[in-house]
Amino acid sequence: MNVIEINHLTKVYGKSRGISDVSFQVKEGEIFGFIGPNGAGKSTTIRLLLSLIYPTSGNATIFGKDVVKYASEITKEIGYLPSEVFYYNNMKVKDLLKYSASFYKKDCTKRIKELAEIMELDLTKKIDDLSLGNKKKVGIVQGLLHEPKLIILDEPTSGLDPLMQQRFFDLLEKENQKGATILFSSHILSEVQRLCDRVAIIKEGKIVQVEKIRTLKENNYKKFKLETISELDFNYFKVDGVNQLKIVGKTVSFIFKGNINTITEKIANIEIANLWVEEPDLEEIFMHFYQREE
């Protein structure tokens, strides 16, 4: 069953980009990554799903219900953590969480305590006095206190230290095991790779690719850069899987996807002065996707 179904969703803003013709599905019980550079349309898509903004065309359903028509019903089962958290500043953390819980017809007192303990959040402080990271923690507790069936996270890790990130991920995995579906938006590939089953890649308002993380990993993108002793024939590295090949003087660089041995063999056969092998960053993978499309 699909928890989220997005069909040809388009949002046109006055000047800024918005999104166009976005379609993908999130299955029940999966952790779905939603990845793309800043300004690609991740937040726009999420805001459309939550009916904070309304689509220009296309539609989306959550739990099989139209997001515009049944927004107030759907949100009962959604926990949302925005990328930047803002709350009523003059409230205490405790009061804010109580207010948040009062929207759901459940007793969340125990759950609030549990979550606050895991995230090491001081409930007696005023929101005003909290650091960015601590505000984020309030956001996490606030998003999870009603044990939602669908958790939507918009760049959730910014501001959290590595230890807290770890705890947060553990928490998410636990929720996932209990049956929650998670939509995880991020611009950090490694984060998504760790946690997610499948991933949709968005750039400039369009979905470039929906892939299983396993496939992404199998694809095994590597960024090669090497310095040769003597100048090289341009076609030497023109094999399958090599992209963005650049040769400047004695420096060769490219992105490779596929069986790494074919490249190491190639490299073994020439004399090199230096070699760098790196994980390509997201931008470079995107470039690759674009080139393939064209």
Next chain:
Amino acid sequence: MNMFLQELKAYQKPTIIWSISIVAIVILFMALFPAFSRDADEFMKVLEGFPEELTRAIGLTFETLTNVLGYFSYAFLYIKLCGAVQAMNLGLSIVSKETRNKTAEFLFTKPVTRTQVLTSKLLAAVTSLLFTNLLFLFSVIVTVEIVKTADYSRQGLWMIAASLFFLQLIFLGLGMFTAVFIPRVKSVISVSLGLVFAFFIVGMISSSTDDEGLRYLTPFNYVNDYYIIEHLNYEMQYIGIGLAIICLTVILSFVIYRKKDIHSV
């Protein structure tokens, strides 16, 4: 209910401050009445030297000024100004609050409809204004009873004083509508002060020129205190327009609010 209480609590402090201020104006004005009525004759002579347009604009009419009711209605002009600013401010602030404080994402991702959100806000605002008006009415009745020199029409006093609530509802509606209409309200007080003073000045011009057409444009003149003192009645066509403005601004606010995109910060 939780949202209503939350809003009520959020506006508790400003409501109390506004209420106290309005009561203070009442007490200040009415405390001057004994001294004023003692020297009424001399005061009148000074006033006669003023151009009639001016005295009319600031709400001074000689025939009624020596009577406590007439004197009160003079003071009431400035209480109306104060009350209008309060109501407009409240309407603007309570509706634009979520976008100004960037808490929209919190509230609108809760299982509530936009209609429920705005209804709670509207009810909380009306409750706050009711509180102010109760304190105001109480202070008026007590002070007028204390300083009165002769009998006056109780009904007239009630009718004038009660019109503050009517005026405030109009400005509450205008404030709410402005808040949903303007994409981003940066400073509540500058917008509300600007608009209220614009209406107030139009009201003064309308009073001084007796221009009937202009009178329709400013809620400040929908209730004419001197007409009430004479006829013990409201002018129904203006009450009707006031009610229409309240309904229209509130309904339009709801319509726009439901369809509005909540933009990110």
